Amino acid sequence: MNIKSIRVKLILWYMLLLALTLIFFSVLLYNIFSSSIRSSADVLLRSRAEGIASSIDTYWETERLEAIKDGVVVEEFSKIDNINFAKIAQRWVEEKSDDPQLIGTIVQIYGIDGSRIAYSKNIPKISILSQKTFARVVKGKSVFEKIDLDLPGAKPVDLRTFTMPVMENHKVAYIVQVARPLALLTSARQNLKFLLFILLPLTVLLTGLIGSILAKFANLERSFMMQKQFIEDLSHELKTPLSVLKGEMEVTLKKMRSPEDYEMTLKSGLDEINTIIRIVENLLMLARFDSNAMPLEAKQFDAAEVIREAARDVKVLADQKKITISLPPGVSAKIKGDENQIRRLFLNLLDNAVKYTPDGGSVTVDIADDHPYVRISFTDTGIGIPPEELPHIFDRFFRVDKSRGSVGFGLGLSISKAIAEAHKGRIEVKSEPGRGATFTVFLIKNF
Ligand SMILES: Nc1ncnc2c1ncn2[C@@H]1O[C@H](COP(=O)(O)OP(=O)(O)OP(=O)(O)O)[C@@H](O)[C@H]1O
Ligand SMILES: [Mg+2]
Structure with missing residues (x-):
């Protein structure tokens, strides 16, 4: 399968999944938001209406006490069908409809016959109390409604209304109706919808873009x-x-x-x-x-000594090819690490040096302190490695020109590199074809 198409497929799947998730959450968010602003708007309307009723009743009560003081008979003070109550309600609305709390709120007071006895200045002379609502309210029920108000010569206005009866001795005395334009709620909802509409595809696109860059980065x-x-x-x-x-x-x-x-x-x-x-x-x-699952038995040991041992192991082959191996005499290089693994590393490099050096050549090992590392180089006078092959020689199964009669698997250097890296060290290589190669191992002294 085409690798490019794998990448594209992966990213497209990812974008699709992300889009579906985002759509799900956006719909959820939108619905929760809508219903919560709607219910909070209703709570507000109801509390306004109740506030208005109790405020008008207080006005009325004050008036009643004044009248009693003046010797008027109390029975005449029912609010029902009372012209004096209508006047009080009108006065209240006139005085209070400029109240900052009530700006934008339409207030109407109705008598129990459905006639409008008072209304705020911000409503034209149109009653917005429908027959149906009136019938329910007179029975003592409160009603929430949505009304499309068609004003002559103006755009229709959507209103949310709340109509409630105000009781007197278990009888409906009058009706308070408050209303607010839905425009505010609608525009908040519209804004959210717009935002989600823009943000959603943008997020998906951006993620796809970043994904494709990352997928490239990650090679x-x-x-x-x-x-x-x-x-x-x-x-x-x-x-x-x-x-x-x-x-x-x-x-x-x-x-x-x-x-x-x-x-x-x-x-x-x-x-x-x-x-x-x-x-x-x-x-x-x-x-x-x-997978970092290689157990390392770290202990202190002399790397120079381990190199001498490894050199003895390749001596048979070196002698056969009349290759001399020179080691730095008498030095010691204390390092910490897994001695067996490090021995394998040295053995691989020495084995290569002898293997890829023609008869009569030489292999030289150097040990130097290069704080915090010990630096060990293996230089041979062998066939060398062409520059274009150098970047690959640590790859698994890689052999320069497989027809060179190499007998190995091409795994020695990958293992050596893995061992060096597991010890927080590294291997560097320099080579000129026909002139030999130098492999330099850097091993941390205090691993
Ligand atoms: N000292 C060197 N001189 C020239 N070429 C080398 C030298 N060391 C490694 N190479 C080249 O790099 C290749 C990879 O080396 P590596 O040690 O990984 O594999 P190998 O020696 O072929 O097989 P294995 O080590 O698994 O037995 C070798 O096949 C060889 O072509
Ligand atoms: Mg090898």
Whole structure:
């Protein structure tokens, strides 16, 4: 599959998921917001209406007490159908409708016959009390309503109204109606809708953009490629010994053989199996380093001594090729780390130096203090590495020019690099083709 298309697909899926999530939450937010502003607006209307009723009643009560003082008979002081009450209500509305609390609120007072006895200045001479509402309110019920008010020569106004009866001795005495234009609520809701409408696609787009940049940063393509290459290489490496094994067995089985022949086949088969086991062991070790699951037994030891031991291990091959290995005499380099792993690292580098140096060459090891590191270099006079191959030599299964008759798997340097890095160190390489190579290991003294 095309790697680019994997990336695009990943990002598109991600954007789709994000868009769905955002749409869900936006709808939820919008609904919660709408219903909460609507109910808080209703609470406000009701409290205004109740405030108005109690304020008018206080006016009326004051008036009543004055009249009693003047000797008027009390029974005449019912608010029901009382012209004097209508006057008081009118006076109250006139005085109070400029009250900052009531600006923008329409106030109307009705008698129990439905006639308007008082109304605030901010309403034209139109009654907004419908027959249906009136019928319910006279029965003692409060009513919330939404009304479209069509004013002649002006835009229609949406009003939220609250109409409530005011009782006197268990009878409806008069009706208070308050109303506020819905425009404020509608515009708040509209603003939110607009904001969500703009923000949502913007967020999704921006995230997609950032995602695609990040996916590039993260070298998604490179890691896909590397994985693909790795599997190809691994299959190839395993296929060779397995094919040899299969071939030998098939040939052997073709006819009856002597015990010596069988033994030979088994022995060479064992060699191939050992090769496979070595590849698998190496890969297992690399996988453990990759997932930081490689246990390191850190202790103090002399790196110079470990190099001398490793040099003894490659001596057989070096002697065969008449290659001299020179080590710094008598130095010691105390470092902390996993001695076995570090030995493997040195052995890999020495093995390469001898392997890739023609007969009669030389390998020189240098140890120096390079605080906080110990710096160990392995210089050979071998075939060297072409500059364009240098960046790859630490890759798994990588071998410069596989036809150079190399006998390795191309895993030694990747393992060495993993060991150095697990010890918070590193390996550097310098080489000129035909003139040899120098691998320099930096190991922290106090790991
Ligand atoms: N000292 C060196 N001189 C020249 N080429 C080298 C040297 N060391 C490594 N290389 C090149 O780098 C490649 C990778 O080295 P590496 O040690 O990872 O693999 P290998 O030696 O081929 O196999 P393995 O170490 O797994 O047995 C080698 O195949 C070789 O081509
Ligand atoms: Mg090697």
